[in-house]
Amino acid sequence: MxxxxxxxxxxxxxxxxxxxxxxxxxxxxxxxxxxxxxxxxxxxxxxxxGIAFEDxxxxxxxxxxxxxxxxxxxxxxxxxxxxxxxxxxxxxxxxxxxxxxxxxxxxxxxxxxxxxxxxxxxxxxxxxxxxxxxxxxxxxxxxxxxxxxxxxxxxxxxxxxxxxxxxxxxxxxxxxxxxxxxxxxxxxxxxxxxxxxxxxxxxxxxxxxxxxxxxxxxxxxxxxxxxxxxxxxxxxxxxxxxxxxxxxxxxxxxxxxxxxxxxxxxxxxxxxxxxxxxxxxxxxxxxxxxxxxxxxxxxxxxxxxxxxxxxxxxxxxxxxxxxxxxxxxxxxxxxxxxxxxxxxxxxxxxxxxxxxxxxxxxxxxxxxxxxxxxxxxxxxxxxxxxxxxxLGKTSDPVSPVTLEINALRHVDGEIVEYVVTPTSKVAGQVLRDLALPYNVLVALVVRRDNVIIPRGSTSLEPGDHVFIAMRTRLKPLLTCLFDACPVVPPLSPGMQFEFRADSKVAQLHWFFGLTEPDGTGNQPIGSLLQPGEDGSCRRLGPFVVTMGDTPGKVTLTYTDHPDCQRQCIER
CATH class of the missing domain: 1.20.1530.20 (Na+/H+ antiporter like fold)
Structure with missing residues (x-):
């Protein structure tokens, strides 16, 4: 034995x-x-x-x-x-x-x-x-x-x-x-x-x-x-x-x-x-x-x-x-x-x-x-x-590196890895043109075996592995930038997003999957907000745009209530 x-x-x-x-x-x-x-x-x-095993x-x-x-x-x-x-x-x-x-x-x-x-x-x-x-x-x-x-x-x-x-x-x-x-x-x-x-x-x-x-x-x-x-x-x-x-x-x-x-x-x-x-x-x-x-x-x-x-x-x-x-x-x-x-x-x-x-x-x-x-x-x-x-297509390659949050307590955030495909909305885009929400950060880009520290001028190419730090509630929207979504993920009334005031109106339409704007696409969203009773907010599709609490930021609040939308001038 x-x-x-x-x-x-x-x-x-x-x-x-x-x-x-x-x-x-x-x-x-x-x-x-x-x-x-x-x-x-x-x-x-x-x-x-020669191992005998018949139990x-x-x-x-x-x-x-x-x-x-x-x-x-x-x-x-x-x-x-x-x-x-x-x-x-x-x-x-x-x-x-x-x-x-x-x-x-x-x-x-x-x-x-x-x-x-x-x-x-x-x-x-x-x-x-x-x-x-x-x-x-x-x-x-x-x-x-x-x-x-x-x-x-x-x-x-x-x-x-x-x-x-x-x-x-x-x-x-x-x-x-x-x-x-x-x-x-x-x-x-x-x-x-x-x-x-x-x-x-x-x-x-x-x-x-x-x-x-x-x-x-x-x-x-x-x-x-x-x-x-x-x-x-x-x-x-x-x-x-x-x-x-x-x-x-x-x-x-x-x-x-x-x-x-x-x-x-x-x-x-x-x-x-x-x-x-x-x-x-x-x-x-x-x-x-x-x-x-x-x-x-x-x-x-x-x-x-x-x-x-x-x-x-x-x-x-x-x-x-x-x-x-x-x-x-x-x-x-x-x-x-x-x-x-x-x-x-x-x-x-x-x-x-x-x-x-x-x-x-x-x-x-x-x-x-x-x-x-x-x-x-x-x-x-x-x-x-x-x-x-x-029916099948080649699966995404495995990234040679990982980046994650291992938290022993609940934190309102996570790091998500995405793969850029030829059909991704972000393919060929430069990071500074993405107009991502303020609570989103592109933390790392891995291209083949090369680790790229992201800058505003960094472009995203098919095959890139992109690690993004974000608030958990933003994940469905960010996912649609990398994977084709048949419909825009549902948003809860009152849900707020903070963007830079110099973000272009067209960029925000692109991010939320809204129809193309007429005439104001190249204008910064902050320039549409003017001091005054009827200029303190604007309507952007289903969003009400107001000045943010932080200087240089604007806040987009999702609402499906017609009365709230009529309070602002539609753009």
Missing amino acids: LSINSIVFFIGILLLIGIASSKFSARIGMPVLVLFLGVGMLAGSEGVG YRLANSIGSVALALILFDGGLRTSLASVRATWKPALSLSTLGVLLTSILTGFAAAWVLGVPLLHGMLLGSIVGSTDAAAVFSILRTSGLKLPERLTATLEVESGSNDPMAIFLTVSLIAVIMGTADSVAGIALLFALQFGVGAGVGIGIGYGAAWLVNRINLDYPGLYPVLALSLGLLSFGLAAVLGGSGFLAIYLFGIVLGNSSIVFRNGIFLFHDAGAWLGQIVLFVMLGLLSFPSRLLEVSGEGLVIALVLIFVARPLAVLISVFPFHFRLRELVFLGWVGLKGAVPITLATFPLLAGMEGGSLLFNVVFFVVLVSAVTQGWSLPLVARWLK
Whole structure:
């Protein structure tokens, strides 16, 4: 038996190889999770490493914790606005879509393997869900920037469909083993998986946001640990109460990530590292759990089942599930193609083995082979399919530097990084011509590997990374300068902006997305304000312009009240 020191040594070696393989995967265009699996298989009992590992119960436990870390990080980075926009199609995919995929694949599996129909349906249920770990990994490392609605639908679906897969798997195992409760009991299991998981995740999420902001920790490094502990609490509590821990921690991450919390960037970076560690541990361990010789024995049957799953079951399930939600045809094709399988099916495939079900080993090996085929074909071809369908564009390059505020108390400000694209409103503009609000400062410009200290004469070129310090409330408006906004972000009545008095009227129209001014575009906004009863303020679109409290400044107050607007002379 290996000593603890030897075990730690081998774990370090496997982690290093896993990290190196992630770099290699980018060069050959192979999904990184496939290489992680490959590292585990090479290190396994039939590989060069010769590490014997066949403890399915331990693998299930480690896999659950690792997947929880991955889902937590995925939830942190999921925009609540995206969830609100896509929860209906995503929920349909994660329930009806999983059910249809499972049924269609189950019929094929029963016929191909020559097993009873219930056994085939069990295999279909195990591979029926889209895997969150695989989807998050592929979308983050593919180098593609997909339409936001499409990305959000895939992420929310993959993060929320595990309860359905677990429900179907557990229920079918109980029926096959003769331990199933009544139909009412099975329905209760379904309700508990979704209801308890969602309730616990959302409830603890809001409680965590409140606690993180009010607890006074003297050491910054404790805030990410606090967030992790609360996330694991939501996972464990939901599971103990009979709900889905995976759904709970994913929703917990969404709530916490979309809340205004202290030490936000530190929490995000910590859990990004945790998610990568979870991916490496999870897929390397699953690779160790496999036996290539056993996979070869079921390769023929596994390939047929995988082809039915990829080309028939998933596309039909997507077409039926999201038909009412007005996706374009090419988006439907893409959704049908990105039914990636990964850690969850392999983890679920250990359930029949743990239950002592006859034929459990056959199901595990077939599921493992199907996951390999899915990860290699769908994962590797995802960027190609997106470009072929004209859905994806190359994602923005990662800046070689970072600049951020790590505050242990709430501050009314943040530093935001933007990337200048050829279609950005600021592309080709000189900083002094932007007429940014007084509480906005361009702090740093990074052009390729060069750090530029911004001056008024600095121009912004496509590809530049621009770091801007601003009041938090100004972020939506500033974002529209760099990313095309179909509509101007809504403003609250009474919201005020302070500008330099020498800012041109046309510049202010440009900043707020107003129509071009007539005749006064080149005049400084301050020159329009003259002393006197009717000259102390002017109307600029929906704004009332007055002299600011600071010399050389003017204040623009947004108002939608006609009486307030009529008090000033319209310009």
